[in-house]
Amino acid sequence: MDLKQYQRECLEAVDRALDHFLPGEDVLPVNLHKAMRYSVFAGGKRIRPVLMIAACEAAGGERETVLPAACAMEMIHTYSLIHDDLPAMDDDDFRRGKPTNHRVFGEALAILAGDGLLTEAFRLLADPDAGARLAPVTRLRILELMARSAGSFGMVAGQVVDMESEGRAIDFPTLEFIHTRKTGALILAAIQTGALVAGADEETFASLSRYGEAAGLAFQVADDILDIVGDQAQLGKDVGSDQQRGKATYPALLGLEEARQKAVELRDLALAALQPFGEEAEPLRQIARYIVDRSV
Amino acid sequence: MDLKQYQRECLEAVDRALDHFLPGEDVLPVNLHKAMRYSVFAGGKRIRPVLMIAACEAAGGERETVLPAACAMEMIHTYSLIHDDLPAMDDDDFRRGKPTNHRVFGEALAILAGDGLLTEAFRLLADPDAGARLAPVTRLRILELMARSAGSFGMVAGQVVDMESEGRAIDFPTLEFIHTRKTGALILAAIQTGALVAGADEETFASLSRYGEAAGLAFQVADDILDIVGDQAQLGKDVGSDQQRGKATYPALLGLEEARQKAVELRDLALAALQPFGEEAEPLRQIARYIVDRSV
Numbered sequence: 027m028d029l030k031q032y033q034r035e036c037l038e039a040v041d042r043a044l045d046h047f048l049p050g051e052d053v054l055p056v057n058l059h060k061a062m063r064y065s066v067f068a069g070g071k072r073i074r075p076v077l078m079i080a081a082c083e084a085a086g087g088e089r090e091t092v093l094p095a096a097c098a099m100e101m102i103h104t105y106s107l108i109h110d111d112l113p114a115m116d117d118d119d120f121r122r123g124k125p126t127n128h129r130v131f132g133e134a135l136a137i138l139a140g141d142g143l144l145t146e147a148f149r150l151l152a153d154p155d156a157g158a159r160l161a162p163v164t165r166l167r168i169l170e171l172m173a174r175s176a177g178s179f180g181m182v183a184g185q186v187v188d189m190e191s192e193g194r195a196i197d198f199p200t201l202e203f204i205h206t207r208k209t210g211a212l213i214l215a216a217i218q219t220g221a222l223v224a225g226a227d228e229e230t231f232a233s234l235s236r237y238g239e240a241a242g243l244a245f246q247v248a249d250d251i252l253d254i255v256g257d258q259a260q261l262g263k264d265v266g267s268d269q270q271r272g273k274a275t276y277p278a279l280l281g282l283e284e285a286r287q288k289a290v291e292l293r294d295l296a297l298a299a300l301q302p303f304g305e306e307a308e309p310l311r312q313i314a315r316y317i318v319d320r321s322v
Numbered sequence: 323m324d325l326k327q328y329q330r331e332c333l334e335a336v337d338r339a340l341d342h343f344l345p346g347e348d349v350l351p352v353n354l355h356k357a358m359r360y361s362v363f364a365g366g367k368r369i370r371p372v373l374m375i376a377a378c379e380a381a382g383g384e385r386e387t388v389l390p391a392a393c394a395m396e397m398i399h400t401y402s403l404i405h406d407d408l409p410a411m412d413d414d415d416f417r418r419g420k421p422t423n424h425r426v427f428g429e430a431l432a433i434l435a436g437d438g439l440l441t442e443a444f445r446l447l448a449d450p451d452a453g454a455r456l457a458p459v460t461r462l463r464i465l466e467l468m469a470r471s472a473g474s475f476g477m478v479a480g481q482v483v484d485m486e487s488e489g490r491a492i493d494f495p496t497l498e499f500i501h502t503r504k505t506g507a508l509i510l511a512a513i514q515t516g517a518l519v520a521g522a523d524e525e526t527f528a529s530l531s532r533y534g535e536a537a538g539l540a541f542q543v544a545d546d547i548l549d550i551v552g553d554q555a556q557l558g559k560d561v562g563s564d565q566q567r568g569k570a571t572y573p574a575l576l577g578l579e580e581a582r583q584k585a586v587e588l589r590d591l592a593l594a595a596l597q598p599f600g601e602e603a604e605p606l607r608q609i610a611r612y613i614v615d616r617s618v
Contacts, residue, residue: 049474049475053475054479054483054499055474055479055482055483055486057482057486058474058478058479058482059474062474105437109433109434109437112430112433114409114410114428114429114430114433115430115433132410133410134408134410134411134485135482135485137405137408137410137411137433138405138478138481138482140437141401141405141436141437141440141473141478142473142474142478144437144440144441145440145469145472145473145474145478146469146473146474148444148465148469149465149466149469149470149473151465152462152463152465152466152469153466154462154463154466157462161458162457162458162459162461162462163458165458165462166448166450166453166458166461166462167448167450169444169445169447169448169465170445170448170449170450173441173442173444173445173448174445176441177437177438177441177442177445178345178351178354178355178358178438178441178442179345179349182354182434182437182438182441183350183351183354185434186351186353186354186431186434187350187351189430189431190351190353203350
């Protein structure tokens with residue numbers, strides 16, 4: 027199995043589906059839909075959709091069936107980036123080498139483009155045509171899971187505590203609170219959604235959830251490490267930008283070596299969770315290795 | 323039937339339910355949940371929930387069953403107010419006589435409180451306990467309806483075009499585009515959700531939809547008129563504030579007299595749509611009269 031090719035195939039399928047599901051740039055209000063599409067198609071690596079597809083396929087599900095949920099997840103992720111970049115939040119001018127949404131469309135339209143993407147994500151999850159292959163109770167369960175992971179118990183909670191902690195000394199439990207929510211919650215939800223779409227039994231769902239928890243945290247620890255030792259191309263943002271902002275990170279709290287050890291432990295936990303699976307979980311295994319190995 | 327008493331009963335039921343469904347102020351992150359609750363309990367008249375309950379009861383449904391959807395609707399409405407008030411948008415310091423969310427909690431937390439409320443609204447609509455009295459397909463239909471009405475085809479679209487039109491001469495179709503979406507879409511969705519919760523047949527659903535379209539537009543025309551001739555207490559915002567901002571309004575485009583005539587026509591359209599109903603639609607009738615009669 028070639029991970030790069032797998033990722034490319036997933037990315038292309040997700041991008042085609044996003045183009046299909048998102049309102050066109052000719053739909054009124056034109057500027058709003060342009061702003062929504064600008065950030066969705068700004069070069070994201072589709073990590074959450076790829077993980078969702080890989081989890082779905084590991085549990086015996088079909089890629090076509092999981093695409094609407096994968097697109098909804100990417101819309102939620104994109105809205106969170108647009109709002110995080112706003113002047114009142116992180117005040118970032120660039121993301122992935124491109125001007126941020128509010129730099130192109132203005133602050134008001136950026137707020138509304140984020141609102142529009144978040145709302146459209148839930149509309150898509152409830153859309154009868156897009157969800158025709160899934161039982162209504164399954165669609166509701168996915169919807170509840172995604173909303174819980176994205177909202178004031180999940181991603182939004184992580185963002186708030188991260189913001190409140192900037193420039194202040196924080197303890198390890200606070201750091202874990204931030205990371206399990208700010209990035210971990212959506213990654214876990216992506217994996218669990220993949221399992222639900224595949225109709226996984228409870229045991230399979232539990233195994234994939236363990237993988238998702240470990241991989242989500244590993245992703246964050248690795249990102250923190252790369253912020254210190256990586257190059258800009260690999261990271262997609264300025265090296266050292268977390269440090270400059272006084273952001274809480276694993277290396278800052280644990281030291282670089284212990285952070286690396288933590289990443290390796292999380293990778294092994296993720297791999298152990300996949301033990302009951304065969305070949306069909308190979309993409310998930312390689313993703314866990316890829317996430318961590320580039321940082322240690 | 324005493325409309326004031328009916329409204330008070332509905333408002334109390336909705337406020338109790340909102341208090342039950344919203345995360346408590348002791349739930350982490352404390353400031354986020356305080357900010358969310360601050361605006362939800364800032365003295366809103368619960369117009370959309372009251373209309374939803376009244377439509378549900380007109381179609382033979384029960385108040386208890388519609389409360390979760392009514393709360394979700396009010397969360398969506400509240401999020402839209404928080405984001406509309408932001409410095410980058412309308413830059414309002416006060417709403418209903420209280421400091422706006424960002425004036426109390428800061429801009430970043432206000433953005434995130436809005437995001438949290440929007441997300442929590444959809445989570446609540448998908449919550450298996452809160453929705454236990456409704457069939458999964460009905461809950462999905464309600465969810466899709468609310469998301470469509472709130473998103474980039476509905477409320478968010480109206481807000482964008484309203485913003486883009488500020489201080490510019492606009493034509494009547496543009497004014498109608500703004501109002502049918504910015505306020506009309508959620509009001510119509512409230513009525514239609516009430517009908518769906520009650521399990522209304524197609525004919526009843528269509529009648530209530532006609533009522534909702536007319537009442538939603540009447541509400542906006544009346545609000546525009548009150549902005550010119552009303553007193554501040556009645557309006558809940560500064561008299562003349564639309565004019566000061568160069569906002570497009572019905573009186574500005576049609577003249578005061580023709581705007582009043584339009585409001586009366588819409589009221590009569592709304593009442594005509596309720597013709598097939600008996601006593602059970604009396605609250606809806608009185609609301610349509612109340613909306614318009616205070617402005618003409």
